[in-house]
Amino acid sequence: MDESSRIYVAGHTGLIGSSVIRALESGGFTNVITASHRDLELTDALAVERFFDNRNPEYVVLAAGRVGGIVENQTYPADFMNTNLAIQLNVLRAAHRAGVRKLILFASSCMYPRECPQPMPETALFSGYPEPTSLAYAVSKLAGMQMCLAYNQQYGEKRFIPVIPNSAFGPNDNFDPKSGHVLSALIRRFHEAKATGAPSVTLWGSGNPRREFIHADDIADACLALLEGDTSQLQFPLNLGTGKDFSIRELAEAIASVVGYAGKLEWDTSKPDGAPRKLLDSSRLLAFGWRPSVDFTAGLKSTYQWYLDSMATQGVQP
Ligand SMILES: NC(=O)c1ccc[n+]([C@@H]2O[C@H](COP(=O)([O-])OP(=O)(O)OC[C@H]3O[C@@H](n4cnc5c(N)ncnc54)[C@H](OP(=O)(O)O)[C@@H]3O)[C@@H](O)[C@H]2O)c1
Structure with missing residues (x-):
């Protein structure tokens, strides 16, 4: 890959x-191809085919x-299931x-079995039933991953690289408490609690489950390393994590501190905890030479700043 390579980023x-x-921009790549959802519906097979014919990405x-x-x-x-299966089918x-x-x-x-040895190696995929609450999503992602492996196997090439990141966070995350992931939803909840002077925030479960979070910039960095490097000897899929996990309680305390919320944290233990731990074994990617570099607290701070800036842009009062 060189700086003039045609690189299509979907999404x-x-x-x-x-x-x-x-x-890609900071790496000096000048031929980055994008299309908004409005201009290209990726679940539309014919539209995707035409787009590839016209733009010819490498x-x-x-x-x-x-x-x-x-x-x-x-x-x-x-x-x-519908959206993810169709996008993966069409784009691949x-x-x-x-x-x-x-x-x-x-x-x-989410593709890993609910009860999985920790940290989770890629070899544990398909060894058990994924978490039931996200089963449809997990199965759609398993299908996408397996489709990459199937193309590689059938055509004797290793062009399609399935990567398994753990929970991502960073700018452009979804901060809606109903539809967002835990980290971004907590940023918003603590921010609103601080703004309204709420004396306490009640969170679901015991706070004990442990989760691994990876900043989207680390994911992008690994992505570029894989695109640019010699991946011919790698075994796929590839886990992509930081190797460090936190309890939800530790996460909540870290976010409260970054946001500046000084009220009490309360735990509603009548609500489910989910899987006790979800830590990826990223040794395959580490052996390839990649390392995460975003400091967790610095990543939280910049994500919160992005949230504040985006609210200001939308004219929402803090
Ligand atoms: N977030 C995580 O923690 C995480 C962790 C592991 C893996 N992943 C995977 O990484 C990928 C990206 O996740 P993300 O968190 O970056 O998602 P995201 O923030 O929701 O972004 C999804 C992107 O896909 C576009 N999109 C969705 N449906 C589309 C369609 N039918 N046609 C065209 N464009 C469409 C969206 O555009 P619009 O917004 O305009 O619809 C948006 O640009 C997903 O495949 C996800 O499964 C995510």
């Missing part, structure tokens, strides 16, 4: 896609998809047909 306005765009980063927190997953499981088929040199597909740590 460039999203959390991960926008980070990949920033990384590299593809597939960061488009339907994602969300537990409530969204439970409310719209059919939409989650078009990329294969166009002879794309490398494609990165973002799968998800």
